[in-house]
Amino acid sequence: MECKVLVWWPVSPIPSGSDPLIDLSVNMKPRIALALSGGGFRASIFHLGMLRRLAELGWLPEVDVISTVSGGSIVGAFAVQRWNSFLAAGGDAKAFESVISTPFVERVQAHNFLLKWLVSSWRWPFRKISSKAFTRTQAAVELFDDIFFDGQRYDSLPSRPVLIINATNLQSIRAWRFTNAGMGDSRVGHANWGTNALRLSVCVGASAAFPPVFPPLRIVRGDYTFTPPIYQESPLPEYPLIPLTDGGAYDNSGLEALTKTVKVPGHDELIEPADLLVVSDGGAPANYEFDVTGIPALSDAALLYRVDAIARQQVSALRTRSLMTEFTKGSMRGIFAGLASSVKNMPADKHQQYCQIVNLNYQMPDDLLLPLRRLRTSLDRFNRIEIEALMYHAYSLTDAFAWCYRDIFADRYRVSGLSDSWRITFDPGIIAAWKSELEQGAKAFRFR
Numbered sequence: 305m306e307c308k309v310l311v312w313w314p315v316s317p318i319p320s321g322s323d324p325l326i327d328l329s330v331n332m333k334p335r336i337a338l339a340l341s342g343g344g345f346r347a348s349i350f351h352l353g354m355l356r357r358l359a360e361l362g363w364l365p366e367v368d369v370i371s372t373v374s375g376g377s378i379v380g381a382f383a384v385q386r387w388n389s390f391l392a393a394g395g396d397a398k399a400f401e402s403v404i405s406t407p408f409v410e411r412v413q414a415h416n417f418l419l420k421w422l423v424s425s426w427r428w429p430f431r432k433i434s435s436k437a438f439t440r441t442q443a444a445v446e447l448f449d450d451i452f453f454d455g456q457r458y459d460s461l462p463s464r465p466v467l468i469i470n471a472t473n474l475q476s477i478r479a480w481r482f483t484n485a486g487m488g489d490s491r492v493g494h495a496n497w498g499t500n501a502l503r504l505s506v507c508v509g510a511s512a513a514f515p516p517v518f519p520p521l522r523i524v525r526g527d528y529t530f531t532p533p534i535y536q537e538s539p540l541p542e543y544p545l546i547p548l549t550d551g552g553a554y555d556n557s558g559l560e561a562l563t564k565t566v567k568v569p570g571h572d573e574l575i576e577p578a579d580l581l582v583v584s585d586g587g588a589p590a591n592y593e594f595d596v597t598g599i600p601a602l603s604d605a606a607l608l609y610r611v612d613a614i615a616r617q618q619v620s621a622l623r624t625r626s627l628m629t630e631f632t633k634g635s636m637r638g639i640f641a642g643l644a645s646s647v648k649n650m651p652a653d654k655h656q657q658y659c660q661i662v663n664l665n666y667q668m669p670d671d672l673l674l675p676l677r678r679l680r681t682s683l684d685r686f687n688r689i690e691i692e693a694l695m696y697h698a699y700s701l702t703d704a705f706a707w708c709y710r711d712i713f714a715d716r717y718r719v720s721g722l723s724d725s726w727r728i729t730f731d732p733g734i735i736a737a738w739k740s741e742l743e744q745g746a747k748a749f750r751f752r
Contacts, residue, residue: 485570
């Protein structure tokens with residue numbers, strides 16, 4: 305039986321005096337790094353569309369690092385736990401569909417995660433009595449396990465690609481990272497798993513613990529041995545419990561681990577920025593609708609929520625602008641496809657060429673993009689139209705941008721043309737049906 309090995313190339317250590325990382329071994333240079341943002345099941349499904357096109361291009365088997373947040377962690381962990389089977393099946397688009405995409409979509413359609421979680425709520429007081437450590441997040445973790453992860457431990461994942469699941473440490477105000485070899489953050493330090501590796505569902509649950517719906521997931525510090533702070537910061541008090549919340553509170557894109565040289569838990573080598581960075585952002589675009597109720601208490605709450613939303617939006621925008629600046633300067637190469645993106649974001653001459661190749665009837669109309677971007681981010685059931693629309697949008701963007709910017713990529717990543725393997729014809733009937741379904745999906749949860 306042939307054994308397929310994904311290879312990283314070691315490069316020289318960082319020169320002395322250039323960075324506090326200098327004492328931490330040699331660097332590793334990924335071929336392709338992939339960032340999968342948060343945004344509930346909406347983001348998970350959007351990411352599948354990008355992954356499908358990467359599989360068609362033959363890029364997916366060359367992904368060496370995946371950094372995920374929240375909804376991106378759900379689909380990213382699901383994919384990586386099946387990675388060896390995906391490679392064994394050929395590592396191509398057909399293998400991706402059969403091993404990763406279709407099984408994930410079937411689970412999202414067959415199970416209403418949110419409803420199952422709420423239905424179990426009558427047991428929560430009794431479980432709290434029997435175990436003080438029980439929280440609503442623990443109930444969600446158990447559902448993640450039942451539906452997606454089958455009790456698999458994080459340390460059983462393949463060594464490549466390295467899956468970095470990001471949560472937020474409420475004490476250190478740092479990105480808390482899980483890998484197949486350990487966990488930690490730069491301020492608390494890193495710990496190897498040893499014999500205490502967490503289940504994959506626990507790490508995903510921490511990454512997706514959106515407040516206040518899900519309370520923080522707590523790590524018992526005494527169960528692990530942590531290194532000193534990674535960047536020589538002063539250590540924090542050694543609190544017995546480490547509270548972790550949604551990774552999007554710190555970095556909803558998962559970009560920080562991929563845009564600079566970093567040390568990740570459990571790995572001796574440093575990870576440099578990749579030859580090619582591919583970013584899938586299924587997070588919520590800016591919401592410009594805001595109205596004051598006039599009722600004092602409600603107005604104050606609405607104002608507080610709005611100010612928090614503006615702060616989060618600006619942090620996300622700053623990260624994105626910084627990345628696009630690096631792409632423009634040529635210091636990094638890659639693709640950024642977001643839910644808010646459009647093929648019209650290409651330079652005018654490239655967009656004109658694109659439209660000459662791809663008929664307008666195959667491009668998602670503006671009438672559908674607005675309700676698509678407003679789809680809920682919850683963990684309830686998504687129907688066929690919602691899934692197809694999200695995946696097709698991400699697929700089309702990835703196809704278009706890989707073609708548009710091919711000349712600046714390394715030769716191995718220069719695509720020869722645009723895809724014709726998945727085209728949807730948007731006639732008036734389909735537009736009307738999709739618009740109705742997407743507008744409904746933007747307004748309410750699906751309790752069915």
